Amino acid sequence: MADIFSSFPPGLLVFLAVVLFVAGCVRGFAGFGAGMIFMPVAASVMLPSTAAATFLFIDGIVALPLVxxxxxxxxxxxxxxxxxxxxxFVHVGAWLLANADVLVLRWTIFAIVTGLLLLLVSGWRYERKPSRPVSLGVGAVAGILGGISQVSGPPVVAFWLSSAKEPAIVRANLIVFFALASIGTFVAYIFNGFFTLEVFHLLIMAIPVYAIAIYLGSNGFKHADPKLYRKLAYGLIALAALSSMPLLDPLFR
Structure with a gap:
C-alpha cells in the first residue's frame, strides 16, 4: 500500500476510484464507454500513457465475464x-501517442467523434448487411483512436447502432470487439514501454473498484428499456467528444 502512495497521493486515489467506479458501471451496462469517462479525467492528472495502460489492463482482465x-x-x-x-491499426495510434503533437491528436479525435455523433443523431442508418471491407475500415479507425487515447468506441458504436439490431446484440458486438482488439493494444503498449511501475501501483486500487462497478452495471442492463440503451450510447459519444476538446481543459486540469 505504501508503494501506491509513493506514486499517487491518497486524495488523488480516492478521486480516481470514484471516476473509475462510475466508468465501470457504465461499461457493465452499455458494453462500452468506460474509457470515455475515465481517460479524460485520468490524463489530466497523470501521463496519458500511464492512464491508457492502466485502463487497458483493468478492462481486459475485469470485463472477461462479460465477454x-x-x-x-x-x-x-x-x-x-x-x-x-x-x-x-492500433499500432499506428500507439506510435502517434508516443511521438506526435498531443494537441493536434486531440483536435483530430474531437472532429471524428463529433462527426459520428451528428451522423447518428441525424437519423442515418446503415441498412445494408455490413461488408467485410466496411467493417475492417471501421475497426481501423477505432484501432487508431484506441491506440492514441483508449477511446476507440465511437466508430464501432456508431456503426452498429445505425443498424436495426437489438440493443443486446449491439452490446454483445461491442464487448467481444473490445476484448479481442485489446490484445493488439497490449502488444503495441508493451513495445512502446507504457506499462510502468506507476501503472502496477494504480492497479492495486483500480481492479477491485472496477470489478464491483462492472457487476452492478451488468445487472442493471437486464432490466433496462432498449430505448434507454440507445440514449445512453448517444450521451457517451457526446461525452467523448466534449472531453477530448482542448478548449475545455480548464474544467479537467
Whole structure:
C-alpha cells in the first residue's frame, strides 16, 4: 500500500476510484464507454500513457465475464473484420501517442467523434448487411483512436447502432470487439514501454473498484428499456467528444 502512495497521493486515489467506479458501471451496462469517462479525467492528472495502460489492463482482465456471456450473441461476420482492422491499426495510434503533437491528436479525435455523433443523431442508418471491407475500415479507425487515447468506441458504436439490431446484440458486438482488439493494444503498449511501475501501483486500487462497478452495471442492463440503451450510447459519444476538446481543459486540469 505504501508503494501506491509513493506514486499517487491518497486524495488523488480516492478521486480516481470514484471516476473509475462510475466508468465501470457504465461499461457493465452499455458494453462500452468506460474509457470515455475515465481517460479524460485520468490524463489530466497523470501521463496519458500511464492512464491508457492502466485502463487497458483493468478492462481486459475485469470485463472477461462479460465477454464469455457475449460470445453467444455477437454477430461474428461483422465483429471479426472490425477486430482485424483494430489490431493492425492500433499500432499506428500507439506510435502517434508516443511521438506526435498531443494537441493536434486531440483536435483530430474531437472532429471524428463529433462527426459520428451528428451522423447518428441525424437519423442515418446503415441498412445494408455490413461488408467485410466496411467493417475492417471501421475497426481501423477505432484501432487508431484506441491506440492514441483508449477511446476507440465511437466508430464501432456508431456503426452498429445505425443498424436495426437489438440493443443486446449491439452490446454483445461491442464487448467481444473490445476484448479481442485489446490484445493488439497490449502488444503495441508493451513495445512502446507504457506499462510502468506507476501503472502496477494504480492497479492495486483500480481492479477491485472496477470489478464491483462492472457487476452492478451488468445487472442493471437486464432490466433496462432498449430505448434507454440507445440514449445512453448517444450521451457517451457526446461525452467523448466534449472531453477530448482542448478548449475545455480548464474544467479537467
Amino acid at each position: 464469455i456471456r457475449a460470445l453467444r450473441l455477437c454477430n461474428w461476420s461483422t465483429v471479426l473484420p472490425a477486430v482485424v482492422g483494430a489490431v493492425i
